[in-house]
Amino acid sequence: MKPKVAVFAFTSCEGCSLVMLEMEERLPDIMGQVEFVNFREVMDEKRDDYDIAIIDGAITRESEVEELKAIRGRAKILVAMGACAVQGGLYCLKNFHDPEKTMEYVYGDKAGSFDTMPVRPLSHYVAVDFNIYGCPIDKKEFLEVFRSLILGKRPNIPDYPICNECRMAENICVFDRGLTCMGPITRAGCGAICPAHGLGCCGCRGMADKPFILSHRRIMAEHGVSEEDYMAKLREFNGYYQQGHEKP
Numbered sequence: 001m002k003p004k005v006a007v008f009a010f011t012s013c014e015g016c017s018l019v020m021l022e023m024e025e026r027l028p029d030i031m032g033q034v035e036f037v038n039f040r041e042v043m044d045e046k047r048d049d050y051d052i053a054i055i056d057g058a059i060t061r062e063s064e065v066e067e068l069k070a071i072r073g074r075a076k077i078l079v080a081m082g083a084c085a086v087q088g089g090l091y092c093l094k095n096f097h098d099p100e101k102t103m104e105y106v107y108g109d110k111a112g113s114f115d116t117m118p119v120r121p122l123s124h125y126v127a128v129d130f131n132i133y134g135c136p137i138d139k140k141e142f143l144e145v146f147r148s149l150i151l152g153k154r155p156n157i158p159d160y161p162i163c164n165e166c167r168m169a170e171n172i173c174v175f176d177r178g179l180t181c182m183g184p185i186t187r188a189g190c191g192a193i194c195p196a197h198g199l200g201c202c203g204c205r206g207m208a209d210k211p212f213i214l215s216h217r218r219i220m221a222e223h224g225v226s227e228e229d230y231m232a233k234l235r236e237f238n239g240y241y242q243q244g245h246e247k248p
């Protein structure tokens with residue numbers, strides 16, 4: 001019997017679901033090993049008898065909490081896919097602003113018609129079995145997790161920072177070129193793609209398991225980043241933890 005898989009999206013751009021669909025060359029392989037029973041990007045069928053639920057997006061409404069709990073109740077394995085689902089992602093920026101003003105800014109005089117609440121990752125409400133990090137996710141890592149789930153083994157996801165893979169790739173450190181970088185505290189796994197292209201990492205994969213934040217903050221200060229700007233950079237993808245929540 002093939003495992004049945006459902007893919008859901010809560011508050012997000014659904015970019016991570018689209019990354020799944022961009023793997024055209026691997027999709028026939030993937031499709032052959034599982035049975036998709038619910039995936040609104042690609043099929044009309046919506047069945048509830050899934051074994052594995054893959055969820056893209058953060059939780060921003062009461063109705064999403066109920067839906068998420070129902071999915072958790074049905075799925076044997078729940079996977080958080082992408083920064084929004086894993087750590088709330090960019091959407092957590094909303095939590096640092098006045099909620100009423102934010103709603104008015106976005107929806108104008110229709111603000112009262114929408115239900116909203118502080119942005120939270122999936123793990124705030126339910127147990128998550130596996131995380132696939134990044135904004136968007138990395139195709140190779142998705143395949144590693146997907147294959148591991150099917151084989152019943154733990155996926156190999158780095159717990160160390162981007163700097164390790166950046167050094168292995170022999171990239172020139174962007175600090176040496178006058179830029180700044182969140183790589184020293186960010187979880188590796190993307191192949192240090194931004195530094196490889198001459199850009200600083202902005203931390204989309206969330207924090208590494210044991211981030212040396214104090215040392216990083218000192219290095220950033222030595223490169224002209226004020227305390228306020230450092231907190232803003234941390235907030236970009238790790239705002240949920242800044243609000244005192246534990247890292248998943």
Ligand code: SF4
Pocket residue numbers: 012013014015016017056057081082083084085089090134135136137
């Ligand atoms: S993690 Fe990024 S790409 Fe993925 S759904 Fe969220 S905003 Fe979109």
Ligand code: SF4
Pocket residue numbers: 162163164166167171172173174175181182183184192195200201
């Ligand atoms: S560019 Fe960034 S990730 Fe690469 S070594 Fe420098 S600080 Fe680390």
Ligand code: SF4
Pocket residue numbers: 134135162186187190191192193194195200201202203204205206
């Ligand atoms: S280098 Fe940083 S910002 Fe770029 S993809 Fe990797 S984790 Fe995300």
